[in-house]
């Protein structure tokens with residue numbers, strides 16, 4: 001894990017709710033830059049299978065029970081797949097400001113996975 005990510009994670013757990021070191025734009029930018037790593041079929045969107053693989057590959061097994069407890073893939077789709085077509089694409093990300101990556105801990109977790 002890079003020092004930058006370690007610093008971000010430290011900041012994420014130690015700051016107040018009023019300020020977050022990771023912006024939504026940063027996370028979406030990482031997603032776009034690294035899309036080929038996650039969008040396995042190259043259709044420009046993340047489906048349930050790709051999200052599952054992404055979470056399983058990038059999150060240590062130790063945290064998988066916690067991830068399932070907070071909803072994991074299902075929660076991500078529920079909050080980010082605005083048109084409910086089963087995939088998260090750029091249109092979903094643009095329309096889900098209020099529900100997708102809308103808290104500091106979600107943005108920090110997503111940054112750890114995607115950046």
Ligand SMILES: [Ca+2]
Nearest residue numbers: 039041043045
């Ligand atoms: Ca895809």
Ligand SMILES: [Ca+2]
Nearest residue numbers: 081085087092
């Ligand atoms: Ca969608």
